[in-house]
Amino acid sequence: xxADAAKLIGAGIACIGMxxxxxxxxxxxxxxxxxxxxxxxxxxxxxxxxxxxxxxxEGLGIFSLVIALLLLFT
Amino acid sequence: MTDPLHQFQIHVIAPLFxxxxxxxxxxxxxxxxxxxxxxxxxxxxxxxxxxxxxPSRLQSVGEVxxxxxxxxxxxxxxxxxxxxxxxxxxxxxxxxxxxMLGMFPYFFTVTSHVIITAALAVFVILLVITVGIMRHGxxxxxxxxxxxxxxxxxxxxxxxxxxxxxxxxxxxxxxxFGNMLAxxxxxxxFAGFVVSLSAxxxxxxxxxxxxxxxxxxxxALEFLVAFLQAFVFAILTCVYLNDxxxxxx
Numbered sequence: 443x444x445a446d447a448a449k450l451i452g453a454g455i456a457c458i459g460m461x462x463x464x465x466x467x468x469x470x471x472x473x474x475x476x477x478x479x480x481x482x483x484x485x486x487x488x489x490x491x492x493x494x495x496x497x498x499x500e501g502l503g504i505f506s507l508v509i510a511l512l513l514l515f516t
Numbered sequence: 517m518t519d520p521l522h523q524f525q526i527h528v529i530a531p532l533f534x535x536x537x538x539x540x541x542x543x544x545x546x547x548x549x550x551x552x553x554x555x556x557x558x559x560x561x562x563x564x565x566x567x568x569x570x571p572s573r574l575q576s577v578g579e580v581x582x583x584x585x586x587x588x589x590x591x592x593x594x595x596x597x598x599x600x601x602x603x604x605x606x607x608x609x610x611x612x613x614x615x616m617l618g619m620f621p622y623f624f625t626v627t628s629h630v631i632i633t634a635a636l637a638v639f640v641i642l643l644v645i646t647v648g649i650m651r652h653g654x655x656x657x658x659x660x661x662x663x664x665x666x667x668x669x670x671x672x673x674x675x676x677x678x679x680x681x682x683x684x685x686x687x688x689x690x691x692x693f694g695n696m697l698a699x700x701x702x703x704x705x706f707a708g709f710v711v712s713l714s715a716x717x718x719x720x721x722x723x724x725x726x727x728x729x730x731x732x733x734x735x736a737l738e739f740l741v742a743f744l745q746a747f748v749f750a751i752l753t754c755v756y757l758n759d760x761x762x763x764x765x
Contacts, residue, residue, distance in 0.1 A: 490588075494748070494755065497748040500691065500695075501691040504691050505687075505694075507694050508690055
């Protein structure tokens with residue numbers, strides 16, 4: 443196999459990791475909304491925590507995007 | 517189709533000097549960082565130059581801006597973290613204005629370069645380590661040894677804690693960089709669809725409405741991301757600094 447083709451396939455495989463980040467962010471906001479509907483008065487105080495959790499989950503997806511970009515452009 | 521990465525190129529505006537064979541240049545990145553600082557200073561100065569009890573519109577913007585960061589720092593770090601408020605406010609303002617300025621067409625997005633976000637993140641982590649050791653001495657390293665863990669698995673837990681601490685600057689810098697880079701590439705790719713579709717004649721022009729609508733929607737989303745990432749960067753700075761001030765678990 444050509445090295446370039448392997449690189450492109452690898453970049454595509456690396457992007458699968460972003461799907462995991464999507465699932466993680468979805469779970470965090472879904473559970474936040476579930477909790478917020480059960481107890482709306484406690485929701486505003488926890489919104490910051492939801493955002494921190496989403497940012498941490500999203501960061502891991504960004505790692506796989508960076509790997510894909512490194513494979514594509516180096 | 518034009519290259520979606522063209523927008524991230526760094527041009528030399530004026531060569532400055534060279535030390536030990538390393539050339540220092542005034543680039544468009546440096547120019548935009550100066551513009552960002554000038555915008556922040558001008559906005560905040562004109563907001564509070566003629567401060568009144570009943571705020572004008574510009575003064576309300578400045579007050580909301582200030583109080584937003586103030587509440588964030590107080591909420592996360594408590595009263596004794598307030599001496600880090602100027603730092604967090606500076607980081608938040610710089611990242612926010614850099615992200616927002618990058619949303620204008622033909623403008624350079626400073627935060628889409630990993631060297632700048634990495635410099636910010638490494639600075640924050642070095643500050644966390646310095647403050648932690650200054651405040652608590654070597655006892656600060658108890659951060660890596662949580663309470664109530666059985667002795668048998670303590671080495672593994674400590675190793676995981678050390679790795680998670682070391683991955684903080686990497687994730688802090690890469691998150692901002694990746695979000696801005698990916699968002700801007702996606703915008704340019706959809707804009708490129710519009711151009712290449714409308715080159716196909718009348719049907720293509722009618723079809724180009726869909727990627728155009730997508731690009732408009734994505735622009736709105738990017739403004740949200742621009743604010744959210746500045747907020748996330750600032751609040752994670754607070755969370756990490758809180759670990760230095762109050763290392764107990």
